[in-house]
Amino acid sequence: AQSVAQPEDQVNVAEGNPLTVKCTYSVSGNPYLFWYVQYPNRGLQFLLKYITGDNLVKGSYGFEAEFNKSQTSFHLKKPSALVSDSALYFCAVSAPNDYKLSFGAGTTVTVRA
């Protein structure tokens, strides 16, 4: 069985400060890892993914994430947060030939001006 843990329900940061959203996962085999963002009453918007290759992945809107196999983590980071980054963030994992995503519970990010 595969699972994702997002240990923080909420993250609050000031605009211009670094933003980190934590994610750890459990899966059999090599993981496919994803980050999505959701704004109110909207679907999930893709930010970035790790499938294979470089452990540091760069994505949309200045976000990046680092795949750490030994710690089974895939934390999302942004060097300088914007007020418009305030949203709900989901980490998800899939396994080869499993054809489904397992999501974390989500982390609400609030960036104050």
Add this chain to the structure above:
Amino acid sequence: KAGVTQTPRYLIKTRGQQVTLSCSPISGHRSVSWYQQTPGQGLQFLFEYFSETQRNKGNFPGRFSGRQFSNSRSEMNVSTLELGDSALYLCASSLREGSPDYGYTFGSGTRLTVV
């Protein structure tokens, strides 16, 4: 190119009725999967189809069913609706694993309210 299209956006149904939701994937995507999002349970996988075949199914009662057509469009059906079925239903489409652009693109969802 056009994204994943889900219709309708909003739906209100009465307990005991049935409902059909539609999802049109990105052109060229042959995999379509469905997810239910509720405040209490979060995002849960319902099922996935590829070339009209269901390849995986989540832990939902048999009242939840789906199908995929030859043009990759998919529908999901919920029969005998219960209040607890009120949720945002999200559809995602994907290229096959191993494709350079493999990944899941989600639609805007259908908000189902059961009264």
